[in-house]
Amino acid sequence: MAEEFKPLNSGKSDCSDQQTWGKKSTRFDYIVKSTSGDEDYPEEACEPWVHGNAQIDNLQVNGTATGNFEGTFQGTINQQSWKGFDISHPSRENYRLRYVCLEGPEGGVYVRGRVRNNTEINLPSYWKDLVDIQSITVNLTPVGSHQDVIIKRWDENKIYLQSKGGMPIDCFYHIFAERKDGEKLIVEYPGQTPKDYPGNSSQYSISGYDY
Numbered sequence: 001m002a003e004e005f006k007p008l009n010s011g012k013s014d015c016s017d018q019q020t021w022g023k024k025s026t027r028f029d030y031i032v033k034s035t036s037g038d039e040d041y042p043e044e045a046c047e048p049w050v051h052g053n054a055q056i057d058n059l060q061v062n063g064t065a066t067g068n069f070e071g072t073f074q075g076t077i078n079q080q081s082w083k084g085f086d087i088s089h090p091s092r093e094n095y096r097l098r099y100v101c102l103e104g105p106e107g108g109v110y111v112r113g114r115v116r117n118n119t120e121i122n123l124p125s126y127w128k129d130l131v132d133i134q135s136i137t138v139n140l141t142p143v144g145s146h147q148d149v150i151i152k153r154w155d156e157n158k159i160y161l162q163s164k165g166g167m168p169i170d171c172f173y174h175i176f177a178e179r180k181d182g183e184k185l186i187v188e189y190p191g192q193t194p195k196d197y198p199g200n201s202s203q204y205s206i207s208g209y210d211y
Contacts, residue, residue, distance in 0.1 A: 015046035105187040107179040121159040128156035131177035139174040
């Protein structure tokens with residue numbers, strides 16, 4: 001038969017910093033703030049301890065984490081900052097599929113598609129306010145036969161095509177442009193961490209640093 005549980009410090013005051021114990025909880029609960037606003041706290045009572053150091057296995061942040069700190073880590077940190085997705089494989093059972101993002105030295109956007117029997121490609125209506133029109137580049141891949149298609153001109157609304165001898169156009173297109181709704185990306189800069197970026201850091205969310 002188990003002995004009766006007796007609290008270690010029952011009936012006496014012990015204000016020393018002591019180790020806690022117990023089962024690990026897997027719940028994501030809010031941390032209790034239990035000693036706030038006690039104006040008539042007894043003088044003979046122990047001064048409450050606060051967590052200057054803490055240990056936790058998993059942390060869930062629902063808002064923004066801020067602070068000035070240095071870290072010592074054991075494990076893996078995403079230093080290469082490859083952004084992507086990892087999902088259940090859509091075709092193979094018991095497999096997963098991982099993709100990473102295409103990256104480049106600009107704030108680039110693109111549209112792609114296929115143009116048939118037409119000499120014009122319509123750009124998204126909002127591109128005139130989103131991108132630098134002069135930064136537009138177009139890749140064309142003829143379908144079925146050589147058509148000698150060229151980009152005749154472009155404006156904020158359309159890409160105008162021309163084929164040799166006026167033959168019908170059938171091709172895939174991939175159109176890139178650079179965003180103009182922020183400052184231009186500074187690709188290389190002196191520094192030790194992303195904090196040293198000389199431009200507007202609020203414009204960016206850097207994987208492995210901001211999240």
